[in-house]
Amino acid sequence: MTRSAIAIALFAIVVALAPLVVASDAWLNFIVLALFGALMAQAWNVLAGFGGQFSFGHAVFFGTGAYAMAVLQVRLGVNAWAALPVALAAGAAIGVFIGALTFRYGLRGSYFALATLAFAEIFRILANTFQFTGAGAGLQIPLTKSPAMLQFDARTGYLYVVLAFVVAGLAIATWLKHSRFGAWLQAVRDNEEAAQALGVDAYRVKLGAIAISGAMMAAAGAFYVQYLHYIDPGLAYGPHYSVEALVGALVGGMGTVWGPVVGAFALHLLSDLTRNAFGDVPGVNLMIYGALLVLIVMFAPRGLAGLFAALTAKLRGSK
């Protein structure tokens, strides 16, 4: 536990000091987006990696966080710092809502995955319909570049905000490894009936997990709005961030603390390299994700974290 805390603190310090070393906007943007990806991957990891409930529609939480943030600021004049906790709570609430509808009726595996996909699509259509959410045109938040409004004139400020979220995500994952709730959640993942026989309320545990996961994904959505000042139904609830969250966690290693961070950085490195090679061809990113996913599933089903663990075990063994 203390060793994990030290590792997380070291990571936070190294990333926080990165702007001193890499001052270029391109590099800072890379780190911000990789951290943003890590946050989403960790959100997905809490529900799928630790809880065994695979979602294809995590955008439903992302979009809810993003729209809560934008609507509160644009329509109701709420300060961004005050809107942020509301956005997180909205993500958690949507999580509980979807969980209550799906887990109550015992939806598992691909049925649960498809249900989440359907919810994301329903929310996309709703956001597209109502004037309140700006309909198809989306919502633009006023540009202030003022930290009092959770905006910054340099990327460094955004880096610290998203880093704080990623660190919180790492702390949550570590807590899952060392707590009763985490033990129950992993028991439900591995064998729901056996867990119930041991007194675990599988339904409540899954609801808790989807609430936490929803809040984390909503944090990513809220961050997105502050970073890019704009949201529309396709960005918010389209498949892109559902896929990025899922692939990041799968590539890095599900059910591990660090896998989602490793996976997200690997993913962003790869997509930057291919962008240099192919230019900005639309869809190349998703193709890369797909190819990478196939490779990981075939050759490293436990992700990069699992691969790393296997390698160190081998090195130790051969000494």
Next chain:
Amino acid sequence: MNAVLLAASRVSKSFGGLRAVQDVSLAVEQGSITALIGPNGAGKTTLFALVSGFLRPDEGEVLFGETRLAGLAPHRIARLGMTRTFQIVQPFANQTVLENIAVGAHLHHAKRGDALERARAVAERVGLAPQLDKLAASLTIAGRKRLELARALATEPKLLLLDEVLAGLNPQEVAEMLPVIDSIRRGTRDMPGVTVFMIEHVMQAVMNLADHVYVLANGRLIAQGSPRDIAHDEAVIEAYLGHGTAERLKAAGREQ
């Protein structure tokens, strides 16, 4: 007679047209080891599922102490103090033995440290102490059966339902487990005794351990009594060895 801890009265369950459990009434006394035996497909596992909340009876009711269990979810029943094991072992395969047992221990211990400590003590008791850090998936059949028992025991139940925890073990492994089960019933200085209701095919275990035996065949209770009575019960012999066997055995006895 001791107080009755578990009482089923006129419990029935059908799967489609198959009447798996029919009109079964039985009682498990506090502090006893009570056995449930019967041929394959008799409905024993189904009866356990009915009692532990995994299935709902079509008819009849189940009392645990003073509490009616009708409609309670399995986890609620476990929290009341009744824990079942599974005939087909259900380990958390990708977790270590210690982590598996700790899940059970967490029922009454919120803190991770307390649950792990409890899990170690339980592992010691069932002979899993040397394998704490192994993955459950890597255990032998005997190891998995022990794990199934350990996990359930870690919930600190009043009543343990053991579904063929000795099946698949070799004679030496069976001989090692008998005193473990007996000590679970008797309790030790820091662990109170636990009433045991066990489904068992290994007759050596039934004869050695059980205070009282119920026999199920084709979903119906056909006999009950002490292990000695049951061993000589004609209906029981017929249920196991086929119709007419008891007659033939008797005839063979007369000829000698």
